[in-house]
Amino acid sequence: MNLPKPLACFYLAAAILGLPAMALAQEGHPVPKPSAEHKILAEDEGTWDATIKSFMAGPDAKPTVTKGTEVNTVLHGGLWVLSKFEGSFGDAKFEGRGQFGYDPAKKKYIGSWIDSMSPTLAVLEGSYDAKTKTMTYTGDGYDPNTKVKYTQKMVTTMKDDGTRVFTLYMKFDGAGDEIKFMEVDYTKRK
Incomplete structure (x- = not known):
């Protein structure tokens, strides 16, 4: 028809x-109502001050340190967290946007990320370790400049004092081991 x-x-x-x-x-x-998994995501709601350590010169080099701010909002209904990040890397302004939820059919956390330094969309799947309060997302990507595929791993560990640590690891096809690219220390505003 x-x-x-x-x-x-x-x-x-x-x-x-x-x-x-x-x-x-x-x-x-x-x-659909928010599940326990959605409530874990909702703990990120609020404004977070960030200290960003970038290891762009390699994991053994001294990191570049900059500042940023992340604002997370729980979408009405409680099923999604929207993230807005603003900061800088060196002299370059940086903006990123993410959306994160939980897919009950897959039994996985899911998300997507875009930012001002990448022309591609990151599609992520993850899991949560309640014992260590650690969320781990992974996703594949492609650098259009170098034509190299990569896998990224984003690990966030929550602390009881209103802080959390985010670490980004990258593994490039044909390049061997996973490399720590970034570490961000967050403090939640009161």
């Missing part, structure tokens, strides 16, 4: 924007 183009666009937009879930809710079906 061929639908007129405006009608086909409407159905596509409805599917993407979640109208099926809204229709179910109007018919009395329950709207």
Whole structure:
């Protein structure tokens, strides 16, 4: 069946924007509620001051240290955390945006990340270790300048004193071991 183009666009937009879930809710079906996994993500809500250590000259070189700010907001409904990061690397201004949630079908944390220094979207999957309060996301990427594929690992460990440490590791195809690229110490504002 061929639908007129405006009608086909409407159905596509409805599917993407979640109208099926809204229709179910109007018919009395329950709207998904945040799970324990979503509540772990919600602990990141708020404004965080960041001290960024970049190891762009290699893991054995002295890191470049800069400052930044991250603001995390829990989307209405409690299923997603939206992240906005602003800072700098050397003299270059840096902005990044992320969205993070939990996929109950996959039983994995999921997320995406874009920033002002990368032309590609990072799609991430992760897990949480409750004993160490550590969230680990991994995702594959591709550097369009060098044509090299890489795997990135993002590890965040929460501390009880309102701080957390984020570490970014990268492993490039054909380059051997995983390399520590960045470490960010965060302090949550009161």
